[in-house]
Amino acid sequence: MLSDTMHDRPPRIELCQPPEPGSGxxxxxxxxxxxxxxxxxxxxREHDQVALQNDDARTAQLASIRRKxxxxxxxxxxxxDxxxxxxxxxxxxxxxxxxx
Structure with a gap:
């Protein structure tokens, strides 16, 4: 079973290759x-998104995501969720x- 702590280490962007376009x-x-x-x-991880630590900003972002x-x-x-x-x-x- 996978751990719920998905932030155990930094993302490994260098290991990710963009998928082949158009396969569908x-x-x-x-x-x-x-x-x-x-x-x-x-x-x-690199950028400090202080605004999202504010409950009002987080609520607004989640409302926007729900609408989209x-x-x-x-x-x-x-x-x-x-x-x-x-x-x-x-x-x-x-x-x-x-x-x-």
Whole structure:
């Protein structure tokens, strides 16, 4: 079983290669998602996003994400839960980076 602590080490962007464009398979899309997450966590670790540590800013960002998920016709609760956890993981990675 995987650990819930997904921020045990920094993202390894150098190991991620962009997926082949245009294949359209679910597996290719999954690889794209992983590649983008690696990029996002790398940037979040490097940049201090103080605004997102503010509850009002976080609430506003999550509301924006919910609206976009609804517009795209994807499960709003799933996206919101994912985004909330991603913001927590990003904050933990930034904190970890500060300590090293």
């Amino acid at each position: 398979s679910v597996e290719a899309i999954d690889q794209q998602i992983l590649f983008l997450l690696s990029q996002r966590f790398g940037l979040a 998920a609804f517009e795209l016709g994807i499960p709003v609760s799933l996206v919101t 994912f985004w909330d956890r991603m913001l927590d993981a990003s904050a933990a990675m930034r904190e970890q980076a500060r300590k090293t």
